Amino acid sequence: MSDVSLDNTDRGILFMLQKDARNITIADIAEEVDVSASTVRNRIEDMEEAGIIEGYFPKINYEQANFPLHVLFVCSASAEEREELARHVLEQRGVVDVREMLTSKRNLYVEVVATDTRDLTEITNDLSSQGFAVESTEIITSHYTRPWEEFSSGPSGE
Known part of the structure; x- marks a missing residue:
């Protein structure tokens, strides 16, 4: 903190x-x-x-960059291994983002990009071999963000 x-x-x-x-x-x-x-x-x-x-x-449009498969793997890992696995998986080919969650199950969200289904299969196999239990695989079609409104009030209270 x-x-x-x-x-x-x-x-x-x-x-x-x-x-x-x-x-x-x-x-x-x-x-x-x-x-x-x-x-x-x-x-x-x-x-x-x-x-x-x-x-x-930068916010990258992976499809425009010729990486048409943008996938979110929802995984589970033991509480003792979660942080280490999360840090280590960032080194894997195709992984662009990892989010560690507090929950006991479905506690790692691994975002990957791939060129085709064969590439995606290899990434999936790599995740499984590293100790992740893949709970679900979701194809990401769009990602929207905005600034957090708590930061919007400046000195003049706007």
Whole structure:
């Protein structure tokens, strides 16, 4: 847990970054949250150092990138092995995202991309051989996100 306490300026910066970190400038953020550009730069740096901002990632349309199979594996792993398996599976070919859940069953969500069914079968076999019990396989057709509304109120209360 972070010891950092976010104020309205920090929340406004996070909201703007979540909306479109690639295309927004420091000056745009500064204007939106009503502080100087240097304040925005310093706040972003502080939040990165504190681990609040963990990185900046592109949102990829895998189908457009010629990876037509975008699949979510819902898996189970023992509580003792879950974290280690989650970290290790990221090294497997095709895996793009792993979510560790608190539940006892269906506690790992492994997102993969593949070129064809043969490729997907190999990935499935690799998951099984690593100790995952695959509970279900879901084809992802679309993925929608939005900034968390808690970050939307800037210093002016907007």
